[in-house]
Amino acid sequence: MxxxxxxxxxxxxxxxxxxxxxxxxxxxxxxxxxxxxxxxxxxxxxxxxxxNAPTSLKTKEKEVVNLAVSEVNACKYCLSAHTAIGKMNGFSDEQILGLRAGNAPFDSKLDALAKLAKNITENRGRAEDAIVENFLNEGWSNENLIDTIVLVGEKTISNYVHNTTQVPIDFPVAQALETTVA
Incomplete structure (x- = not known):
């Protein structure tokens, strides 16, 4: 309610x-x-x-971050919205579930991005050195790193707005992430 x-x-x-x-x-x-x-x-x-501010991340890359962050923050509204948007950007249902879990085994560069977004969110901005190093080793730049941190903050704001207000979800409701997906 x-x-x-x-x-x-x-x-x-x-x-x-x-x-x-x-x-x-x-x-x-x-x-x-x-x-x-x-x-x-x-x-x-x-x-x-x-x-909507300019960023070095492409639309599809932003959805990777949005899905990982919204899962960590347990925001059903944003998970539902970004599942729909993720599909519009070419991700399959299976890929979306993986991204929500912080993994993209289908693409090593997106995998590094998903892991970073999840790690930043879980650790309140204190990303683990190995995760950041892997991100940079996969070809991401320092600019991409900062833009990812900013996007984590932006998505967290919406997660918190919904988690506090619990307004009705007006997108197809995203399925729960199984604990076996990791």
Missing amino acids: STFNVPTRDQVNETNQGIFDNLKGALGFVPNIYATYALSNNALSNYLTFA
């Missing part, structure tokens, strides 16, 4: 109404997590600016 009601367009300020209109035009709907940000007069705009 939701702790918070998802605000409608007429319940948010004028700036957020404009953002709702843009989201509806681009996505066909306003995701509940974004509507929840609009409970604040500034958080939705601030978050979208942060989330």
Whole structure:
């Protein structure tokens, strides 16, 4: 059950109404997590600016991070949304489950990225040296490292928003990750 009601367009300020209109035009709907940000007069705009800022990571690479971080943070909303987005970016169901577990055995470079994102999240930013070294040895740059850390922070914000508010999930609900997937 939701702790918070998802605000409608007429319940948010004028700036957020404009953002709702843009989201509806681009996505066909306003995701509940974004509507929840609009409970604040500034958080939705601030978050979208942060989330859509330029990065050295490609869209598919960002989904690797989003899935690993959301699994560690046990955010069902973000896992559901990014499972759908991951599929749109070419990942199979099996690959998505692996990425959520912090593994990508199908691609060594993405595997290093998934392991790093999981490790950073689990250790609250204190990534293990061997994980960082493997990441860099797989061809990632220091810029990619910093951008990955920033993305972990960005995704953690949404994870925390949902984990606190428990607004309804408006994507197909992602299946639970089996403990045997590692």
